[in-house]
C-alpha cells in the first residue's frame with residue numbers, strides 16, 4: 001500500500017494489477033479501436049466527410065476565378081444559378097462573394113471555398129432546422145473543393161464563424177435549394 | 180510582505196509539514212507562494228472579464244459593444260487559460276519536485292528571474308490587447324494569421340513563453356540532482372507526473388516560440404509572408420500544448436489531493452506510470468484535432484493523427500479515470516472508512532472544499548470535458564462542433580470544470596499548509612465548489628447545446644440580430660437565458676473562492692494541522708505478517724474489507740497489497756462513465772448522419 005508521495009521500493013513493476021483494473025484496461029483498448037475504426041470506416045461508407053482536394057492559389061487569382069464564375073452564372077431573382085456542377089464561394093470581410101445562389105435538390109455540386117483576405121468560417125445551416133448545420137474552415141491561399149448534395153429544398157444560411165475582424169458578426173449569406 | 184512569507188524553518192531552511200509529512204525547504208516554499216499568488220491575480224482579472232463576456236453573449240443583457248466584446252474575450256482568454264494556469268503550473272512543478280523529494284529548489288535565483296520575465300510578458304500582452312487599434316484586431320486566443328494583432332501582443336507572448344521555459348529549469352535541475360544522488364531510486368508518483376508534465380510543457384513552449392517569433396517578425400514587417408495553414412498547425416502545438424500541461428498538472432493534483440485529503444493510495448504504480456508515459460508519446464498529436472475541418476491537411480493525415488491520439492492519450496486518460504478513484508477506494512477501505520460498494524465514498528469528507536473540488540473536477544472533467552473532446556476529435560463529427568459555441572462549451576468543461584476546479588481545491592490546501600492560515604466562513608467554503616462547479620457545469624452544457632443543436636457560432640457578440648439579414652438565432656433564446664443565469668451563478672462562485680482565499684490569507688486564524696485533517700485515518704487493516712507471496716482472494720463476496728485486508732499481503736515491505744482490495748465501487752462508476760460515453764458517441768453520429776451529403 002503506497003502513498004504517491006513516496007518512492008516505491010522493490011520490484012513494483014511486477015506487482016499484480018487488480019482484476020477489475022485489468023478489465024478496464026481491456027475495455028479502454030477496445031473502445032479506442034472502435035473510435036478509430038468507425039472514423040476510418042465512415043470515410044469509406046459514410047455520407048458526411050470533410051474531404052476534398054485542396055490547391056494552393058493566390059487570393060487575387062482565386063478572386064478572378066470567382067468573378068469569372070459569376071459572369072458565367074445565370075442571374076436569377078433569388079441568386080446565381082451555377083452554370084455547371086461547380087459553385088464558387090469567395091469569403092471576404094464581411095461578405096460571401098458568389099452568394100446568394102440557387103441550387104437544385106438531388107444534384108451533386110462541387111463547392112469551391114477560399115478567401116480573399118483573412119481566415120473565415122464557412123458555416124451552413126438549414127433555415128428551418130437549425131440543428132442541421134456544419135462548418136468548414138476557410139483559409140486564404142487555399143482553394144478547397146468539397147462536394148455537397150442537398151436533398152431537402154429550403155433556404156440554407158451561411159454565417160462566418162471564424163473571427164475575421166470587427167464586422168465578423170455581420171458576415172452572412174444564403175442559398176436556396178429548389179426541387 | 181504582510182507576514183505571508185514567514186514560516187519557521189530549521190537551521191538548514193527546512194520544516195516538516197504536519198499534515199503531509201513533507202520536508203519543505205524555504206526556497207521552494209517561497210516560490211510556490213509567489214507563483215501561486217500571482218496566478219490568483221490572473222484568475223481575478225480573467226474572472227472579471229468573464230462577467231462582461233458572458234453578459235454580452237446573453238443578449239437579453241447585451242453588456243458591451245461588439246468591438247469591445249472581442250477585446251474583452253481576448254483578455255478573458257489570455258488571463259485565464261494562459262496566465263492563471265501557467266503561473267499555477269510552475270507552482271505545481273515546484274511542489275511535485277522539491278516538496279515531494281524533500282529538497283531545496285535548485286537555481287532559486289533562476290526561478291526569480293523567470294518570474295519577473297513571465298510577469299513582464301503577461302503585462303505586455305494585457306496592455307497590447309487593451310490598446311488594440313485599427314487596423315489591428317483583438318487576438319482572441321488564436322491570433323490567426325493573416326489577421327493582424329498589435330506587434331506588442333506577439334512580443335508579449337514571446338517574452339512570457341521564454342519566462343515559462345526558464346521557470347521550468349529549477350524544477351528540472353532539482354530532479355537531476357535527486358537522480359544524481361540516488362541513481363537507483365524511483366521517483367514518487369507525484370514527482371514522476373510533474374516530471375512528465377514539465378517535458379510536455381517544454382515541448383509546447385518551444386513550439387510556441389517557433390510560432391510566435393516568426394509571427395512577431397511578420398507583424399513588424401521583417402518577414403513578408405506567413406502561410407495561414409502553417410500558422411494554424413504550428414500555433415496549435417502551443418495552443419493545444421498548454422492544454423496538455425493543464426491536463427497533466429491537473430491529474431498530478433488529483434493524485435496528490437485524493438491522497439492528502441481523502442487518504443488515497445496508489446492502486447498500481449505500473450498502470451499509473453504507464454499512463455503518464457503514454458501521454459508523453461501520444462498527447463502531442465491531440466493538437467491535430469484543431470485541424471479536422473481544415474483544407475490545409477490531407478484527410479489521411481487527419482485520420483491518422485486523431486486515431487493515434489485516440490489510441491494513446493484517450494487510453495491514458497481513461498486509465499487515470501480508473502486509477503485515481505480506485506486509489507481512493509482502496510486507501511479508504513484499508514483505513515476502514517466504509518464498506519459495501521460505495522461506503523468509502525459516502526464516508527468521504529464532502530464538506531472539505533479541497534476534497535469536493537477535486538472529486539467534482541474528476542467527475543465533470545470526465546463526463547463533460549473528456550467525452551466531448553473525443554467527439555470533436557473525430558474528423559467527421561468535428562464539422563458539427565467546429566467553431567460553434569459547443570467548442571467553448573467543451574473546453575470550459577476541461578479547463579474550468581477540470582483544471583480550474585482542481586487548482587482551486589489545491590489552493591485551499593496551499594492556504595492551510597503553506598500559508599498556515601485556516602479557512603474563514605467555513606460553511607461558505609463548503610458550498611463554494613458545488614456552487615461554482617454546478618453552475619459552470621450548466622454553462623458548459625448550454626454552450627454545447629447551443630452550438631451543436633442550434634449551430635450558434637462562437638466569438639459572436641450578437642446572434643439574435645445579424646445586421647443586414649432577417650435570419651437570426653432567436654430560437655435559441657431560452658437556452659441562452661439558462662446560460663446567462665448559470666454564468667452569473669458561476670461567476671459568483673468564482674468570486675466567492677477569491678473572497679475566501681483572500682479572507683483566509685489576511686483574516687484567517689493560524690492553522691494547526693492535524694495529521695488527518697478530514698477523517699482519513701491511518702491504515703488500520705492489519706499487516707498479515709510474513710509474506711507468503713500468494714495472491715489473496717478478491718473480496719467482493721466477503722464484502723468485509725477489514726477481514727480481507729488481513730489476508731492481503733504483499734511481497735514488498737509495504738505489507739499490504741493494494742490490488743487485493745476490492746475496486747468494485749470504482750468499477751461500477753467507470754462503467755457508468757463508459758455507457759455515457761457510448762451513448763453520447765452514438766447520438767453525435769446520428770445527428771451527423773441527418774445532414775446532407777458532404778465530401779466525396
Ligand code: HEM
Nearest residue numbers: 229233256259260319320571578579637638639666669670
Ligand atoms: C465563471 C466562469 C466563466 C464564464 C462564465 C466564461 C464564459 C465564457 C464565454 C461566454 C466565452 C465566449 C464564447 C464565445 O463567444 O466564443 C468565453 C471564452 C473563453 N473562455 Fe471563458 N468563462 C469562464 C471561465 C473561464 C476560465 C476559468 C477559463 C480558463 C481557464 C476560460 C477560458 C476561456 C477561453 C480560452 C475562451 C475563448 C476565447 C476565444 O474564443 O479565443 N474561461 N468564456
Ligand SMILES: [Cu+2]
Nearest residue numbers: 120160164171
Ligand atoms: Cu468572416
Ligand SMILES: [Cu+2]
Nearest residue numbers: 160162164168
Ligand atoms: Cu468572421
